[in-house]
Amino acid sequence: MATATRALGVEVIGASKSFGAFRALDDVTLKVAPGTVHALLGENGAGKSTLVKGLVGYGVLDEGDILADGREVHIASPRDAQALGIGMVYQHFTLAAGLTVEENLVLARGKLPWRIDWTAERTALEAFMRQMPFRLELAAPVSSLAAGEKQKLEILKQLYLQQRFLILDEPTSVLTPQEADEVLGLMRALASRGELTVLMITHKFREVMAYADNVTVLRKGRFVGTCAVADTDRDRLATWMMGSDASAETREGATEDTGEARIARRPHSPDAPVRLALSNLSVVDDRGHAAVREASLSVRAGEILGLAGVSGNGQKELIEALVGQRKVESGEMSVEGAPYAATREAMTRLSVYALPEEPLRNACVAGMSVAENMALRDFDRAPLRRWGWRLDRRAMRARAEGLIAEFNVRPPLPERAIGTLSGGNVQRAVLARELGQAVNVLIVANPVFGLDFASVADIHARILAARNAGAAVLLVSEDLDELLELADRIVVMAEGRLVYETVASEADRVVLGRHMAGHGDEGNAQAAETAVLHASA
CATH class of the missing domain: 3.40.50.300 (P-loop containing nucleotide triphosphate hydrolases)
Known part of the structure; x- marks a missing residue:
C-alpha cells in the first residue's frame, strides 16, 4: 500500500444508534486506513446505512466516537463532514435535473459569490474533466443524461470538491461493466496514490475481491468481522453475512430460513416450442x-x-x-x-x-x-x-x-x-x-x-x-x-x-x-x- 499523503483515515469506535425500541447499531467499530479501499457488506437492516449516515452528518450517533486522522471529531451535519473532507455518492441521485452538468458541479461547492464568473468556472471545469477517465458534456442538461451518466456525475461532483474520504453506496448498479471498471479502477488508483480513501457499500463480491483492500461485515446492527480481502473468500464473507453455513450451495439457491436444496439447472432444448415472440415491436x-x-x-x-x-x-x-x-x-x-x-x-x-x-x-x-x-x-x-x-x-x-x-x-x-x-x-x-x-x-x-x-x-x-x-x-x-x-x-x-x-x-x-x-x-x-x-x- 502506498504511503498516504492526502487521504483521510477514519475510525468509528463503539457506534450505537436506536430508533425507538429498535437498535439499528449496537457497539460497532470500524477502522478505514488512509489510502485504502474498504468494502462494507451486510444484508438489508444490517446497519450499513445508519453507520455511514453518522459519518456524513445525516444521523448523529447516539453513542460512539469518530476519529479522523487519529483526532476525535464531532459530525453533527453534512457541513461538518464536508469540512473534514468526507463525501458520499448515494445510490439514488441527488442532482438538480433542471440544471446543466457544469451548474451542478459549481453549485456543489455550497458557498458561492453573488455573481459567478462562468467563463473562469468553465475553464477550471474543463481542466478538471481532462484529468478524469470519463467525461461529460459540461453544457448538457442533467435531465438529458442516462442513468449511468448521472452516476458518473455524482462521482465527479465529489472528486471536484476534492474530498479526502469518499463513501460509495452501490456505486456501479447502473453502469456497464466497462464503466464499472473505470469508476472502481479510478477509485483504486486514487487510493493507491494516497489521494483518497474509499468506503464502498456493495453487494457484489466480484467488486470486493477485485478492488478492495479490506472488508468489514455487519449483521443485524452488530460488527461480525473485518479482514484483508487477500485473506478471505466469497464463502467466508457469505457465512459472516448470513450468520450460518452459507456455502456456495446456499448462495445459489437455498435460503437460511427455508433450508431449500439448491435448484439444479435442467438442460435446455434448443428445439423447445417458442412461448413468447415479439416481431418488429415499437413503443414510445x-x-x-x-x-x-x-x-x-x-x-x-x-x-x-x-x-x-x-x-x-x-x-x-x-x-x-x-x-x-x-x-x-x-x-x-x-x-x-x-x-x-x-x-x-x-x-x-x-x-x-x-x-x-x-x-x-x-x-x-x-x-x-x-x-x-x-x-x-x-x-x-x-x-x-x-x-x-x-x-x-x-x-x-x-x-x-x-x-x-x-x-x-x-x-x-x-x-x-x-x-x-x-x-x-x-x-x-x-x-x-x-x-x-x-x-x-x-x-x-x-x-x-x-x-x-x-x-x-x-x-x-x-x-x-x-x-x-x-x-x-x-x-x-x-x-x-x-x-x-x-x-x-x-x-x-x-x-x-x-x-x-x-x-x-x-x-x-x-x-x-x-x-x-x-x-x-x-x-x-x-x-x-x-x-x-x-x-x-
Whole structure:
C-alpha cells in the first residue's frame, strides 16, 4: 500500500444508534486506513446505512466516537463532514435535473459569490474533466443524461470538491461493466496514490475481491468481522453475512430460513416450442419519443432469456408494453403462436405472469392486505368468487396462508398490509401470486435490486424453478452478474434496439459491455482491423 499523503483515515469506535425500541447499531467499530479501499457488506437492516449516515452528518450517533486522522471529531451535519473532507455518492441521485452538468458541479461547492464568473468556472471545469477517465458534456442538461451518466456525475461532483474520504453506496448498479471498471479502477488508483480513501457499500463480491483492500461485515446492527480481502473468500464473507453455513450451495439457491436444496439447472432444448415472440415491436416513451425500436425476439419453453442494457435504453418501456401498462405503437406480440394484447384477460388465458420492477408500486396495492394482493389475479373467479358476485374471504385467506408458507413470506400474516413488509418479502408475495399456478411466460424486471442477500438467493431460486418447470422467462436486469448466473441466452438493448445476442455460457463481459454502451459496430470494426493486421504480419 502506498504511503498516504492526502487521504483521510477514519475510525468509528463503539457506534450505537436506536430508533425507538429498535437498535439499528449496537457497539460497532470500524477502522478505514488512509489510502485504502474498504468494502462494507451486510444484508438489508444490517446497519450499513445508519453507520455511514453518522459519518456524513445525516444521523448523529447516539453513542460512539469518530476519529479522523487519529483526532476525535464531532459530525453533527453534512457541513461538518464536508469540512473534514468526507463525501458520499448515494445510490439514488441527488442532482438538480433542471440544471446543466457544469451548474451542478459549481453549485456543489455550497458557498458561492453573488455573481459567478462562468467563463473562469468553465475553464477550471474543463481542466478538471481532462484529468478524469470519463467525461461529460459540461453544457448538457442533467435531465438529458442516462442513468449511468448521472452516476458518473455524482462521482465527479465529489472528486471536484476534492474530498479526502469518499463513501460509495452501490456505486456501479447502473453502469456497464466497462464503466464499472473505470469508476472502481479510478477509485483504486486514487487510493493507491494516497489521494483518497474509499468506503464502498456493495453487494457484489466480484467488486470486493477485485478492488478492495479490506472488508468489514455487519449483521443485524452488530460488527461480525473485518479482514484483508487477500485473506478471505466469497464463502467466508457469505457465512459472516448470513450468520450460518452459507456455502456456495446456499448462495445459489437455498435460503437460511427455508433450508431449500439448491435448484439444479435442467438442460435446455434448443428445439423447445417458442412461448413468447415479439416481431418488429415499437413503443414510445411518455414524451412521445421512440423508446423501443422494431424489437424482435423469442423465448422458448424452459429458457431464461436475459435482456442486458444500461438503464434508460428502452427496457422499462418494453416491460410496460408486455404487461399492459403502455400502448404498442407497431409490431406484434404473441404467446404460443396466438396474438397477445397484454390485457388482463389475455394474460390470464395465456398464463402470462410478471414480476415488474418496484413491485410495491407497480404490482401491489400497498394499503391492502397480503391476502388481498395475492387475490388480485383471480378475485372474480371461483373459488374466491361465490354465488356470482360474493367474495369468499375465508377461501382467500386459506389460499394466502398456503402461498405464504410455500414462498416463505415473513411475517406469515395474511391480514398484514403488504406495504409494511420488507422489500424481499414484497417480492416473495408477488412471486407467490404469479407462480402459484402453471406459468407459460414469466416476465421479470430487476427482481432483486436493493434486496438483502437471503432474498436474492431465494428469488433467484424461484425464477430458476419456474424455468425448469417449462416457463419461458424474459429476465430484464441492469446487473450483468445476475444475467450471467441465471440466463441461458443474453440479448443486449441499446438506444431502444436489440443489438447483440449470445449464449450466456459463452458470453464475454467486454463484448457485452461494448454493445451496452452502443459501441458494438466500432468494436467489430476494430476487431476486423486487428485481424487484418495480424494476417498481413
